[in-house]
Amino acid sequence: MKRVRLFGPVHWTKFWICGGAALALLLGTWWTLVALQLVNPFFLPAPASVWSGGIEMWRSGQLTTDTLASVQRITVGFLISTAIALPIGLFMGTIAWVEASLEPIIDFIRYMPAVAFVPLTIVWFGVGEGQKYSIIFIGTFFQQVLMVMDNVKRTPREYLQVGETLGLSSTKLLQRIVLPASAPAIWDTIRITLGWAWTWLVVAELVAAPDGLGQRIMVSQRYFDTDRIFFLIMLIGVIGLVLDQFLKFIGKRLFPWASAEGV
Template structure:
């Protein structure tokens, strides 16, 4: 019978195996060396801002090289310097600030109206399957109808005033929000619902204390995403029968072949949307700190 002798170190512990030169056996080595190239590894706040700004810098550099280098005629694509001069002209001579204010008011008005009506209906559909069976086919049908297709009818019914533009945004946002909220609420964890019933909760209490708080962060994220879609609807609404707004300015500039003003208007829309998106994200993080959505 062979006697097994235990060898111990002075500290009383077995020494850790030496790592190979190639790093074999160390799963975290690639992550330490290249953290940005590892899946699902978060990026710090400063690095995220730096990477985001770097893309814009590269984009504008390529744009300037293509236009200022003469590769594309300026009639078809204005260079960044011309675009900036046209932007100053819009603000100083054509009251472009008023156009921006009108467009923002239309987006906010139509989107808030849609959200106020769509979120409760979506919660109702997600919580009660009978309501979902009743409303879902019609909501799904309307969700595929482009909001721009309603513009001729809305002009006929409401004229070319503000009501028509608000309705375009409402139609484009309402049905999307309803269905997405219903899916979110309907996907609640069943164990939480059963636990609430065990503790004596009523059906109304389940909706108020389990389903709504659990789905609230995702509902806020849905609203943030649909707000971006609302901007596309308002520009389409302003392209037809409008005397103010960013879309109206773009239409006038297109008639004059002023691509500098067109590009400036598009960039302004993107900047406003980016700011509103960041504000929405910060508000969601403050209101729902338990959410995993970043």
């Protein structure tokens, strides 16, 4: 019996073959359940019906408008969160008194459900774009900053000792050792938290939005249009998959020292 190598690299062709096979199995199972009438089509519509519903929205222009609106909100809101979380997490991971001062507050807030802030953000910012950005921020920032802090704190102590032996200042240690050592992990944190940002965006759009994929899901729910609901949910998943793989590809190019052969 061939031994499975733990933590071993996977060539990109095998990666996509395995992923494609798993997706085909999932779609085949879905189609079989519907074709054999094992599930009520109202609860699990046929793949063909879901596809037809999506094509109909695309032809009407709704799908393009809603997708662009959601992507724009994600881009702005997530960039705001990341731009603030990165420096704060960096300082929390390297300066003890900054960590001691901020971590209890951030821990306190991060356990508060972001969805509970939706009514308050409507009061604070109205139903405009600022409200959507604030939900993305609340749902993403507090988790993100702590993850960045942990990424920075995992810098091997041996690296720092070598730098100190060479007489590097704190600023030089940060620039030449801490940042290069923690950058790959921070990039993975960005990938992970981008998925969370999409979750909170859809929550914000479900409550108050003139357009967006979340708003379109809510409209479809009112009319019990499960075909469109399934399509929109799957579309969000496809967008997330594409973004995640794109960031993964960029990360391998930015941080080649952290990448093994294969995927």
